[in-house]
Amino acid sequence: MRRPAKPGRLRQMLTRRTILLAGLQAGVIGTLGVQMRRIAVEQNQSFRLLAEENRVNIRLIPPVRGLVFDRLGKPLAYNEPNYKIDMVREQSGDPETVLRRLATIIPITEEDIASALEEMSKRRGFVPVTVAEDLDWEHIAAVSANAPALPGITPELGHYRIYPQADDFAHILGFVGPVSDYDLSQTDDDDPLLLIPRFQIGKNGIERRIEKPLRGKSGVKRIEVNSIGRVMRVLGREESQPGANVQLTIDNRLQRYAMERLGKESAAAVVMDVRNGDIVALASAPSFDPNKFVRGISTTDWNALNTDTYKPMLNKTVTGTYPPGSTFKMVTALAALKGGFVKPDDKVYCGGYLELHNRRFHCWRRGGHGKVDMHDSLKKSCDVYYYEVCQEVGIENISAMAKELGIGVEHELELPAVREGLAPTKDWKKRRRDADWVIGDTLNASIGQGFVLASPMQLAVMTARIASGTKISPRLVNAIDNRPHPVKGREPLDIDPEHLDVVRKGMYGVVNERGGTAGRSRIRKEGWDMAGKTGTSQVRFITKEERARGVIRNSDLPWERRDHALFVAYAPADNPRFSISVVVEHGGGGSSVAAPIAKDIMLEALELSEDMDYRSLPTDVRAGRERPDDKA
């Protein structure tokens, strides 16, 4: 119940004091009004003068972009000086006249003048617009000498990004390019540097994903300029902070070797250190030259890159996902062992196909393998064994095992568009395909066909996890500014070590035992034995009629309908150091095409491994110098 309002003394006091308070506040408001009048009206002339004639100006000092090195300290991205001429419209009075005068001193064309004028009309008056780039020091000196006749013109020192390894690191490093309106609309980054026209930012790869640390922090220069834009004095200067230096886990020698070995194929190869997850090579072929993008790529080159059916711009190692084919059999085998659905010695009869609900599921070998146990099923890559086993195991167990081994889950890598792959479940099919899971789907998944998808990087992770028995995660960046990135996934896998041993022995058999599918790619060096698994994944459906007629040989098919060739491996078998995955798009058979490539790269990796420790970064690499002080 509300109390009646208190009458009397306090009520009066409240009224009196409120009026007093209001009076005081009115006084303050009045003072504010008077001060505003003093500034805006009475001192208007002098402030207007300050604003327009003798103005204080802020110039941003762009930071020098951080460098990128490989694990051996070899520079992969650095900066070269680039002398250029900037122009500020509001300081130049009549831009066109000034530009014509400038054209008599340095080599610029009519087109350059026209595009500079257009650029300036789009930007606000105070924004410097680059008129000419890539000039000699003599030209810069000439412009400086003629500064009084060229109001608004400033010689500047910019930087070009150089990628000395060109094609080899294009997918890993990406490239930088001028910030675009689209970039600005996509980011909530309010760094004023982005407002500088043609400011270079990372557009792809590491350059894009580690953009902020690499970019550094801008400095500010406060200068007083007179009415023609001449710098009267520098009031203050806050230096820019150069971007952070990044060290990758990649070994440039192995990367180069892998790129060369992949050659003209449309293919990907990933080499990972199974002990710590370091990715020592991440090769995607064909590639392109990122340096072309830095200086502005020509339309012809751009179109060529985009229409190429081998997709050179695509980073196939992490963005490409493929049906893993028989390389997925380790997953099915481990899932079966884990659930106790099968013992390693249990035998399955393979007659070349399995009939289920009036549908035949074929083994790759028409005549069949006869009786096979788990070891042989891996060694000979028998499909029927897995068709039989997987029916009891069920897709949920297979999918869970795939995720445990790193397929169908996200891996944190400092690259754009790292795909998750797919370890399908019943629920997934219901949600995404709006259809019920059928047993045929499980059969297909058990041999890595159907819905299963994995990236080459994930296959390398899977192999590394099987080899090491730990949940090791891939690592691409070793350190940013000497702050190391941690190794993730040292904890053991949730898999019985004995089960892993069965699978490892099977993989050993694939390469080193009679009848193994990759016997031709054996490493014949004591203690360097490789254990692996071939895979050949179909990209087309083979009909009954076609089978009756005789399956068309791969080499007779058009390229884009041929099988993918895959191979995963680790070595040395008894003390694993590296895992590798090789995928050759539409390359044909895993054992004939992918395994030899993998063997060669693995051999190279093992040979280089003794000299693969991290080295500290060199300090003498040119990061680009500070721009010369103000010659306006």
Added chain:
Amino acid sequence: MSYLEQNIRTIPTGLSKVLYFNWPLALLLTAVACTGFLMLYSVSGGDIERWAQPQIIRFALGMGVMIFMAFIPINFWREISAFAYILGIGLLVAVPYIGETRGGAQRWIDLKFMTLQPSELMKVAVVMVLALYYDWLDERRVSRPFWVALPILLILLPTFLVLGQPDLGTALLIMAGGAIVMFIAGVSFWYFGIAILSIVLLVTGVFASKDTEYQMLKDYQYKRIETFIDPSSDPLGSGYHITQSKIALGSGGLTGRGFMQGTQQRLNFLPEKHTDFIFTTLGEEFGFVGGIVLLALYGLILIFCYVSALSNRDRYGSLVTIGVGTTFFFYFAVNMSMVMGLAPVVGVPLPLVSYGGSAMMVLLIAFGLVQSAHVHRSR
């Protein structure tokens, strides 16, 4: 006619409350906010999505909250005053543990859909709890030392918590808002006199002790205080801001350069151009006239608050209304003084104009209280 009957007649119920809203006040708030939208649009260089649009959405949301609060009897707000205060203190204590750090100070709690600044909420909560206190307190005890000490503690607790964040500007606003409620409630002039005198003595004492063997602060602390008071001693830091904002204001002249015609784009490089220093853009583009119009709008808001408070015989309602009005006054007075070089640079936004969700939300919640007190006032 009995008292009860009169009460039923004069206190509106249901939807008819809409007719009893303080509509002029709501309109004035909207007018000020619209000025803000225009300025944010101009500062962003014509990019509505950058600042203006989110600000419009938040203002609409805040107005909804205000209208909703107005429907709820002021008695309800009176009942939860103490709870609001305790909640505010709890959040302030929790901020170092669950808060986010921005600009070096921990002040924010991330609520996913918006960020909450507990120190902003505290400004309203302190006004509420003090109004409750003086509504409850017996008339004869108002100036007794014990009953004066109690509210001082209520004010100092959150003040020191906010000071520790550290956020000097907000701490001062909380203290000032609380002191004004005490003043209006009728606490004897003597206490205020003593308080002011002791502050003056303390400050002179601290400065007098400088360079003597009794020096109370470290040298760098003195230096920090000096640059705070006189920014021109640090021309590249806050002094630079003041020079730039005065140039922008001053170049506007009587009527300004016109909407979107501001040239002092160098402010583009100041991070605060859309928050604390937005008044400079108004001054440059609409000149003296634009500035005075905004100042007049603010003044009118105050007048409507005080008229409502004086015509309200409910003590809680009056005190809250005056407390809110005064807090609002401190906001714009401090901000404008700072921009015009009359006061040191402290981070206080221009109310309803500066970009920022937390401050606007809290202000509109506060005006929701004012509206509720107005609708349900006992005449």
